[in-house]
Amino acid sequence: NAGVTQTPKFQVLKTGQSMTLQCAQDMNHEYMSWYRQDPGMGLRLIHYSVGAGITDQGEVPNGYNVSRSTTEDFPLRLLSAAPSQTSVYFCASRLGHGIDGYTFGSGTRLTVV
Amino acid sequence: EDKVVQSPLSLVVHEGDTVTLNCSYEVTNFRSLLWYKQEKKAPTFLFMLTSSGIEKKSGRLSSILDKKELFSILNITATQTGDSAVYLCAPQGGGSNYKLTFGKGTLLTVNP
Numbered sequence: 510n511a512g513v514t515q516t517p518k519f520q521v522l523k524t525g526q527s528m529t530l531q532c533a534q535d536m537n538h539e540y541m542s543w544y545r546q547d548p549g550m551g552l553r554l555i556h557y558s559v560g561a562g563i564t565d566q567g568e569v570p571n572g573y574n575v576s577r578s579t580t581e582d583f584p585l586r587l588l589s590a591a592p593s594q595t596s597v598y599f600c601a602s603r604l605g606h607g608i609d610g611y612t613f614g615s616g617t618r619l620t621v622v
Numbered sequence: 623e624d625k626v627v628q629s630p631l632s633l634v635v636h637e638g639d640t641v642t643l644n645c646s647y648e649v650t651n652f653r654s655l656l657w658y659k660q661e662k663k664a665p666t667f668l669f670m671l672t673s674s675g676i677e678k679k680s681g682r683l684s685s686i687l688d689k690k691e692l693f694s695i696l697n698i699t700a701t702q703t704g705d706s707a708v709y710l711c712a713p714q715g716g717g718s719n720y721k722l723t724f725g726k727g728t729l730l731t732v733n734p
Contacts, residue, residue, distance in 0.1 A: 544724075552665070552710070552724040567721075599664060610656050610667035611722065 511535050515600050515614035522590040522621045530585040530617050532600030539605035541583040543575065545596040558583055590621045624649045626725035628711050634731045639701050643709050643728045646693040651716025655687055655694050658710040665710055701732045
């Protein structure tokens with residue numbers, strides 16, 4: 510039982526490049542979310558999913574896409590990286606229905622130059 | 623717009639001290655409030671509070687919720703250097719996603 514696995518752990522991108530941050534969980538959790546964490550801003554919700562095939566926008570969705578083709582995987586795509594997207598990204602999952610807390614992945618530190 | 627305010631923003635204490643961290647919130651269709659501890663990496667779940675006045679405890683940590691006054695406190699007794707971390711409060715709203723809104727956190731530093 511690996512929990513929530515994020516890859517890569519670190520990434521440097523040039524402005525305008527695209528990439529996908531991977532997130533996988535093996536706990537059969539329905540709910541998955543992507544957060545970004547910036548100094549002084551706390552954790553902000555980017556996109557979330559309440560089950561396979563269902564996604565929705567969070568607080569700061571611009572510049573990011575997601576899909577949820579399986580229960581296990583919830584990749585986050587940066588379409589055209591910008592320096593403002595330099596951040597630490599966390600993927601999180603939970604069983605659902607608000608009965609438990611989110612389990613977080615170890616994070617991806619992304620730098621856009 | 624949902625709001626979460628944590629205080630103090632930072633706190634420095636000596637080992638053995640007792641600390642109280644505060645979280646006030648305004649959240650649409652409030653359902654519960656979660657506390658997390660974040661050291662250098664990912665936040666780890668501490669408590670989920672759903673009912674007013676019922677204290678949850680885990681070792682030296684305890685927490686309570688006041689749904690009338692819209693706040694929660696996290697107490698840590700007999701602090702240790704390993705308690706040094708950022709403590710995050712996250713009230714959970716209603717709707718299909720049970721959205722969590724995180725506060726900016728309280729940075730606790732426990733000195734030996």
